[in-house]
Amino acid sequence: MSVLDELVAGALEDQRDRARVTSLDELKAMAASAPAPMDAKRWLRRDDGVPVIAEIKRASPSKGHLTDIDDPGSLACEYARGGASAISVLTEGRRFLGSLDDLDAVRAAVDIPVLRKDFIATDYQIWEARAHGADIILLIVAALDDDTLGRLLALTHELGMTALVETHTRQEIERAIASGAQVIGINARNLKDLRVDVGRYAELADDLPDDVIKVAESGVFGETEVEDYARAGADAVLVGEGVATADDHELAVERLVKAGAKVKASEAQPLSTHHGPYYGRFGGRYVPEALVTALDELERVYEDAKRDPEFHKELARLNKQYVGRPSPLTEAPRFAERLRERTGLDARVFLKREDLNHTGAHKINNAIGQALLVKRMGKTRVIAETGAGQHGVATATVCAMLGLKCRIYMGQIDARRQALNVARMRMLGAEVVEVTLGDRILKDAINEALRDWVTNVRDTHYLLGTVAGPHPFPEMVRDFQKVIGEEAKEQLRDWYGIDHPDAICACVGGGSNAIGIMNAFLDDPRVNLYGYEAGGDGPESGRHAIRFAPGTGELGMFQGAKSYLLENDEGQTLDTYSISAGLDYASVGPEHAWLKEIGRVNYSWATDGEAMSAFKDLCETEGIIPAIESSHAVAGAYKAAADLKTRGYEHPVMIINISGRGDKDMNTAGKWFGYLTDEQSKALEANGAQGNNA
């Protein structure tokens, strides 16, 4: 006799004892006067959370005694205060040490659905559940033949109750559905180690009808399992030991409820208006507590500004009168011809000209937006990091315009690569601090800026330059950059009479210019989106800044957010390399990580060589000198064209985001293409203004 058989037999024996005291007819009379059953299905699925069924559980056959529960009613109240959607009450007495008295106590204590959990095999037990006020009962498929299962389900529904039908194989699930089950509990333990195997859950739950509510029943203990099950598509979870044995039952349930809500919010669509802090599994706030108050304030002030028409008016005025927006959308027919020669694809190519903005790149869009927030917050000092110098220049510029004190942190290696930008920032009144710690590149500049911020947060705003870092930065910077894509969409229609592009190409370091041009198209599946990372010497070389290719980045927390990260086997950040300082970053914005995970954006890379060759192509064909960062997007256009061709496009419309202009890169380019003599190169090196020296 298996343990289940034994438990069922025991439960039936106990039931027969009870039936001698209370007849079925008496039960039916009790049921008639019991509180009306609640429609539990309405409590077990919701868009904004993962309902938690919290269990009153003293013991189990596998773990033995778990905890004493003297007052199940008050425990149920604690669960309910923590946000439980239903209470499960074990009424089996032999191994689980439960009773119908527990059920009565819980029913009397809470006004949310109550589940009677027992080894139910007879009509009597179902009437009994109803008579004691249950709204849900458990039916275990493995313990019932098809006829009995069907009959018990029908009776349950007839009495206005809901059955949680427990299954743990594909075959049992099919039997449950065939019998008319509407709420299916799935047991997905990995039988090897008894750990929860969410992969197995996903396999079992796959292709269940939409109207069936899926309850994850096995091994839910804490937030980890709730999050994993929720991401695997579970509608609700049932948790016993994790809440019953907790020191603070209310807090334990509350944590699970929050975890479920977090997952639902993190997957919310539409993509273009998605809110942080979470982008799928990515994002969040991995920061010292000392920054939380400042981040909360920033979030509040930003939300407030978003609702304020005056803020939008001021931002639009500055964008137009100071930055020179809208930036043009320029057709590039001679470059398109070169693309056709190279790939055989006859595309129309348009360039979004962020290079024509004041200060020569898209960075100013975000710098102006945040600087206006600094004014709103009443802070007087701004700090920022910079890699290529573009964000540092943009920040120094808006600080000069608005009369804010400004300090820019720049890795020493970057500062040498971009000596002219250092001079520009100083000219604009900013203090430039060369960071000589760590690897002396962008990430080290961010570390120093974070240290400064932790120390001076009361009067200082950290004007982060990309869609990375802790919430609200990824969302806020996206919002300040999304004007790029909104303009491009309108210009394509109004200037060229084209409804929508077929493809968009952008380079991705932290990812702000890419998000900026892509955001307006994220929810339009007709538009193929391509992001290009800095390939350096190629992924096999180990000298690159590719985070998304197989064998490169891993999931990790870096500088405030969870995302893909280049790290060594100890979790220490890897030294990255690219000819372009602006793409030379070990991590990537969390929204990009999510867009990659859900397959919305196609990420690849361009090597130094490919980027420099594309740099030259655009110079020669269109008379436009792109930043080396943007040249990665131009190089990517060749790859995107090849992809579009294999997918059957014949005359696609492509937009390349030219995120910045290449004047700052002439030393690097001159050296790369041999336009400078050895002597001239040496002279530049002596000045510290050399390029490829990371």
Added chain:
Amino acid sequence: MRETIEIIDNGDGEVIADMTETTAATPSGQPLGIAHRPSPCRRLFADYKAQDKPAFIGYLPFGFPDPDLSLEAFRTMVDNGTDIVEIGLPYSDPVMDGPVIQAASQIALRNGERIADVFRAVETVANAGGVPLVMSYWNLIFHYGVERFATDFANAGGAGLITPDLIPDEAGEWIEASDRHGLDRIFLVSPDSTDERLRVVAENARGFVYAAARMGVTGERSTLNDSSRELVARTRAAGAENVCVGIGVSTPAQGAAVGQYADGVIVGSALVHTLLDEQGDVRDPVQGLSALANTTAALADAIHGCRR
């Protein structure tokens, strides 16, 4: 009911037998439940409160100046009066640390520090009679595996983790693992934390709450302002049982002043400093350990005796 069904499938006992190899499980093969193991930090504070004295908590990075010497250093700290040892895990991007600890971390990384070896340091501290805590930036633990780290750490006799860049809101996996293994969760608060933030931290902390004496990163300061006294009071009012103060506490006099109102006093950079020379290079080990012993003893005397 999940348990019964497992048992049916595992009726032959084979799976149960396999379970002895799974680390985080009960002997019967079930995943660990909530440990309800008493918190070693709480026990220490209760004991010290009865004697009306504050605890002395000392920090050094593991692997600094090199792995073996750092074990000597940890032993030296406990032998000279450190009650709780904060074993730092060196990280490439320590945003809460000032120049001294940054330099020490880099030296440790250069000298071959490996996370898997930190459990030797945990054992060393425990064997010497101290309470071992690990302080780590979260990516290191996440990368090692939160559950795996908790298992190895608990097995080595570890008491809890200090997490300078993990706030309770992001700590779900750690809260679960620490509950299963009975480990302390030490989160930080800072002078400008709101009452609501203090409440969130106090509610989720186990062992004690780490109050930063000032805004900013770790490092020695010649003066200490009074903002930490107020922060300790506010943190207690928000529900924290034990509150210790660190960041910027470096001299015996400062330690004694803070010890008047804090349950524990945390000193880091000043101890790290004893192992470095004026140029910031590693000192001769004998000299270094002797300086560490003297500084530790002076701090321990001042802190333990401050309320007498």
